[in-house]
Amino acid sequence: MLIQLWTLFVERTNNLRTAIMISNAYAAVMDPEVNPLRQLPKMVRFQLMTSLALMWSIVFALWSGMIMLVGPSMIVHATLLIGVYFTADVFRRASKQNFANHRAKYVDPDDGCSRYDDIWGG
Numbered sequence: 001m002l003i004q005l006w007t008l009f010v011e012r013t014n015n016l017r018t019a020i021m022i023s024n025a026y027a028a029v030m031d032p033e034v035n036p037l038r039q040l041p042k043m044v045r046f047q048l049m050t051s052l053a054l055m056w057s058i059v060f061a062l063w064s065g066m067i068m069l070v071g072p073s074m075i076v077h078a079t080l081l082i083g084v085y086f087t088a089d090v091f092r093r094a095s096k097q098n099f100a101n102h103r104a105k106y107v108d109p110d111d112g113c114s115r116y117d118d119i120w121g122g
Helices: 001-014 016-030 042-064 066-096 099-106
Strands: none
Touching: 016 099
């Protein structure tokens, strides 16, 4: 949906310079490989981004006068960040592993036989 809205914005404005400026501003804040937190470990980055999301939930709730929506907004932001983080982690791990040849993990490199012939210890 976000991509559809973005393409609609670019089509409607016909101003590529504005679209590039908005895209760069978004990447400077939200892209973990571009923003100022890029030198930190991934888990620390995730914790800081979650804290920032919760802080901005409170700021916007106070600004709009909807203090009753702070709790649900914080829960939605945290849930969204956790989902994005774990999805990116699964994709990263999947790109590093070779699932096509998973049986190679269980082969002894010395003789080519199975490492775990007798799993019951008999």
